[in-house]
Amino acid sequence: MSIATTADSYHANGYVGAVEITTPEEALTHRRALEQAESQLGPLHYIDKVHTVLTSAWDLCTRPAVLDLVEEMIGPDILLYNSTYIIKEPNTAGKINWHQDLTYWGLSDPDAQVSMWLALAPATAESGCMRMVPGSHRHGQLEHATGSGDGNLLLKGQYIPDADDLEVDAEVCSLVPGQASFHHGWTVHASAPNVSSDRRIGLNVQYVAPHTFVGASGEPGASGTAIAVRGSDRFGHFGVDQPPSANLEPQAVARWRELDAAMKANFQIG
Ligand SMILES: O=C(O)CCC(=O)C(=O)O
Incomplete structure (x- = not known):
């Protein structure tokens, strides 16, 4: 599918799946990088802003193939807002109930945000891949x-x-590993437990256009932090994150702990 056709499908259905971002072999290299980081830091499931400390995550979040598509979805100025690994261990009961992401971010413009979910291990019905309700956005x-x-x-x-x-x-x-789905913040989605014998690993990434903000007024500081990865930010609603200068650089790791806590503190519902 061309970029334009992929973006059309996203706009029509509120999501698009099976977009090839890396080869399966390259995805395996990124899985190994994550697993190496887990052996040093402990569990990384649902820890925010991993792109600020892991060069592998930064690389995947900022690929031209990803940003070209995101540009078609939210416009030419793109901020990278968050990235987390979402991991279901083999044969575990954890699942994700039906929900819409924007209920907990409180962004002012719902069309100015898109999420990518990039598979670093097979995401199948058996391993608990996402299910999406087309048109629900x-x-x-x-x-x-x-x-x-x-x-x-x-x-x-x-x-x-x-x-x-x-x-x-x-x-x-x-x-398959290396493929991604992209979904709108109002798209209703869920996923079942992983009943396979492998881990199910996704890198889940949020991009926003700089005109959007968190809260009612867009006051400075209320929107947390982000980093421009294409175009420019003429609005300044978000504080500025730094890219990793090296993998797991100690000062960046210390800052990252604070960023993760701040993201979780701002988590909203309703
Ligand atoms: O990883 C999953 O199964 C669900 C992820 C999700 O809810 C999301 O990416 O918004």
Whole structure:
């Protein structure tokens, strides 16, 4: 698919899957880089802003092939806002209930944000790949609840209580290593437990256009931090993150702990 066709599919359905970003061999190299970092730092599942400390994550987040597509989705000025690894270990019960991402970021312009989910291990129905409800991005925000306590991996256990009607239309978004999906912040999605014998690993990345901001007024500091990866930021709503000068550079690691805590403190619902 050309970039334009891929972007058209994203705009029509609220998501697009199976976009090739790296070869499977290259994805394996990036998986090894993550696993090396895990052996040094401990678990990295759902730790924010990994692109500020890991050169592998920075490389994947800033690939021209990714940014060319993101540009078609949110415009020529692109800020890299967040990146996390989302990992389901083999044969574990963790799952993600039906939800919409924008319910917890509070961004002012819902169309000025897109998420990439890049597979570093097979993401299949068996390993608990995402399921997406096509067209659901057009309905705006649905009501969410928190704390379902049923193995939901989301930070506040958020979920859409009445998801049965949505679920019937959901499409399975399986990815081979090196492929990515891109989804809009209102797209309803979920994923089941990993019942395979391999880890399921995704690098989940958020891009925003600089005119958007967190909160009602866009006051400086309220939107957290980000870094321009294409074009320019003429608005200054976000503080400025730094790219990694080397892998796991100690000062950057210390700063990263603070960035992760700040991201989690700003996490909203509703
Ligand atoms: O990794 C998953 O299974 C779900 C990820 C997700 O909810 C997201 O990328 O917004």
